[in-house]
Structure formats: structure tokens, C-alpha cells
Amino acid sequence: MHGAIRGLYEGVLDPAAWQQSLRALTELAGSAHASMMVWDTVRDQVTVNEVVNPIEDVLLAYENDFQAIDPAKAFAPGLEPGAWYVDARDLGPQSMARHPFYGDFLNKFELGSYMACLVERQPHYEVYFSMQRALEQEHFSSEDSRRMDWVVPHMRSAIAMRDRTIALSTMATLTTQLIERLAFAVAVFSPDRRLLLANMAGERWARRLDPAGKTAEWQLSQSFAEMLQGACDPAKPQAALAARATDAHGNQAEVLVLPLPATHAFATTWQQPAALVVVHEAGTPSALLDSVMRTLYGLTPAETRLVARMATGEGLPEASRQMRVRHETVRTQLKSIFLKTGCTSQAQLTHLLTRLASTLDGG
Numbered sequence: 001m002h003g004a005i006r007g008l009y010e011g012v013l014d015p016a017a018w019q020q021s022l023r024a025l026t027e028l029a030g031s032a033h034a035s036m037m038v039w040d041t042v043r044d045q046v047t048v049n050e051v052v053n054p055i056e057d058v059l060l061a062y063e064n065d066f067q068a069i070d071p072a073k074a075f076a077p078g079l080e081p082g083a084w085y086v087d088a089r090d091l092g093p094q095s096m097a098r099h100p101f102y103g104d105f106l107n108k109f110e111l112g113s114y115m116a117c118l119v120e121r122q123p124h125y126e127v128y129f130s131m132q133r134a135l136e137q138e139h140f141s142s143e144d145s146r147r148m149d150w151v152v153p154h155m156r157s158a159i160a161m162r163d164r165t166i167a168l169s170t171m172a173t174l175t176t177q178l179i180e181r182l183a184f185a186v187a188v189f190s191p192d193r194r195l196l197l198a199n200m201a202g203e204r205w206a207r208r209l210d211p212a213g214k215t216a217e218w219q220l221s222q223s224f225a226e227m228l229q230g231a232c233d234p235a236k237p238q239a240a241l242a243a244r245a246t247d248a249h250g251n252q253a254e255v256l257v258l259p260l261p262a263t264h265a266f267a268t269t270w271q272q273p274a275a276l277v278v279v280h281e282a283g284t285p286s287a288l289l290d291s292v293m294r295t296l297y298g299l300t301p302a303e304t305r306l307v308a309r310m311a312t313g314e315g316l317p318e319a320s321r322q323m324r325v326r327h328e329t330v331r332t333q334l335k336s337i338f339l340k341t342g343c344t345s346q347a348q349l350t351h352l353l354t355r356l357a358s359t360l361d362g363g
Contacts, residue, residue, distance in 0.1 A: 039073075
């Protein structure tokens with residue numbers, strides 16, 4: 001039992017451990033086979049995976065021909081996550097004897113009974129843990145499902161952890177690909193000046209801005225540590241802070257520090273306030289403001305158009321008229337922009353846009 005539980009959680013990173021756990025559960029239940037099944041409820045298609053003691057012909061026959069007449073589908077809508085379908089209890093032995101799912105499929109492969117637990121229900125798919133017994137074995141009963149109830153919460157937790165891990169890994173990969181395409185330095189810092197994320201140019205500037213106690217080659221017009229603290233203040237983060245950076249050779253750069261609000265995907269990943277640092281070096285190609293806002297803050301095309309107009313000094317009524325959008329719609333878009341950027345007023349947003357535009361233009 002303990003080995004089965006351990007394998008489920010180790011399976012978050014190691015598929016082989018998940019398979020070992022299912023094998024242990026199969027033995028505990030006195031089952032011949034077991035599998036995880038995913039039901040695409042939109043296309044009404046069941047896919048079988050994570051199989052213990054697989055028989056290739058059974059899998060192919062089920063997915064291609066017999067999943068459509070699986071009698072368990074009629075009972076599935078009434079199940080809550082964690083509940084079991086037990087064929088001998090819910091369908092009944094007499095119906096099982098007459099049903100083509102058994103006569104034309106299971107029995108021909110020397111299988112006589114099965115039970116399945118609804119592990120996870122999502123809007124477009126459902127996940128089931130299914131166990132099958134051989135024809136010569138007794139049918140599954142309610143007592144069999146009760147004896148396996150202990151594993152369901154662990155299975156649900158492990159699946160949730162695995163999905164979250166995959167989502168984070170995917171987001172990290174996409175984020176890396178996106179920020180490496182930017183023509184300027186980008187870095188994310190924690191309040192204690194720990195580097196959380198950066199593109200290659202951002203890593204170089206992280207060493208320049210915070211040289212770990214060494215004398216900095218680049219001098220800033222205000223303290224970098226104080227700028228980070230201001231952006232990461234959980235009570236009242238400053239919308240945008242900018243400083244001029246110069247080195248001994250006369251090279252210049254503009255450093256912009258922006259808060260990442262608690263609702264931002266980056267901030268929720270690290271479970272703490274964070275600051276986005278953008279550095280534009282004099283003489284490097286400028287990036288368009290709307291492109292930067294889409295990339296860094298995830299604005300929609302409509303929100304980006306509104307931001308572009310506000311950056312030119314237009315007020316909300318004028319922007320609404322020029323965009324030919326209802327005033328109520330523009331106000332809703334502005335609230336969404338506030339949420340994504342951490343601003344709480346139009347003045348703060350205008351200040352942020354002005355600073356960012358100035359940085360990207362090199363001035």
C-alpha cells in the first residue's frame with residue numbers, strides 16, 4: 001500500500017514509478033489488468049494508456065470498435081469524482097450476460113468483469129482508473145471498490161501535481177523562447193535581488209546592475225536596490241521607476257523597473273512579489289511599445305490598441321471614439337489592463353507607458 005502511494009507521487013516526474021504503482025494496485029485488488037483511461041467527452045472517444053499487463057489486441061479492439069458500446073458510459077454522468085462504476089452492481093449479472101460488450105468483446109479475451117473510478121472530470125475530458133478481472137475470477141463487487149477507495153485521493157493529488165508540473169515546464173519553455181526574441185535586456189528580480197528569470201542580455205545586465213559586492217562598472221542615477229524595493233512593495237508598489245546607467249567609456253543605457261502584480265503569471269509562479277527590469281542600451285534597435293506590452297503583460301490585441309492610444313496622451317472618451325468602441329467596453333478593457341500591469345489609476349498607467357516608451361526609444 002505504501003509503495004503504491006509513493007509510486008503515484010514519484011510518477012509526477014518518473015512515468016516508470018507510476019506504472020509500478022498501478023501494478024501494485026492491480027495485485028492488491030486481485031485484478032488481471034488495469035489501466036488509466038481518458039474520455040474525450042467532446043468527440044466521445046476513449047483512449048487507453050498506462051496499462052498493466054497489456055494485451056495489444058484488447059486495446060485495439062476497445063478503442064476502435066467497442067468503446068462506443070461500453071455500458072459504463074451510461075452511468076458515467078451520474079458519477080462524482082472519486083466514485084466507482086462496478087459492472088456486476090450497476091449493470092447486473094443478467095444484463096452483463098446479454099450485453100454484446102461482454103459477449104463479443106470482454107469474454108472473447110477471457111475477461112469477465114470490470115470496475116472503474118472517475119478520478120478527474122474536466123470540461124472537455126474525464127480520467128478513469130479501470131480494473132479488469134479474468135473470466136474465471138469472481139465479478140467485482142461494492143466491497144472491492146470500497147477496499148480501493150483509499151487510493152483515489154492520492155491518485156487525484158498526483159495527477160493534479162503532474163498536470164501543474166507539465167504546465168509550469170511548458171510555460172517556462174515558451175517564456176524563454178519569447179524573451180530571447182526581444183531586442184533588449186529583460187530580467188525578473190525578487191525583492192532580495194535574486195535573479196528569477198532573464199534572457200541572455202538580461203543576464204549580462206544583472207551582473208552589471210548588481211555585481212555581488214564588487215565595484216560596478218556601470219553607475220546608476222539612483223540605487224538599483226531601492227528601485228527593486230519600490231517595485232516589490234506589497235502594499236503600494238511603484239508603477240515604474242527609471243534610472244540612467246553610464247560606464248567609464250561614456251556608454252549609456254536606460255534602466256526601467258516595473259512591478260509584477262500578484263495576478264501576473266510570473267508572480268504566481270514564484271509566490272512572491274517580483275520586479276521586471278528592462279534595459280535599453282543607447283544605439284540598439286528600439287522595440288515597439290505595443291509589442292513589448294503584449295509580450296511582458298499578456299495584453300489582448302484590443303487592450304494593446306487602447307494602450308497605444310493612451311500612450312499618445314488620449315483620454316478614455318477620445319480613445320473610445322477613435323476606436324469606435326463603446327465607452328463601457330473601453331472601461332472594461334482598462335480595468336483588465338490595470339489588473340495585468342499592477343496599475344491602479346490612469347495616471348499610474350500613463351506614467352508607466354511614458355517611462356517604458358522613453359526607455360525603448362533610448363531617451
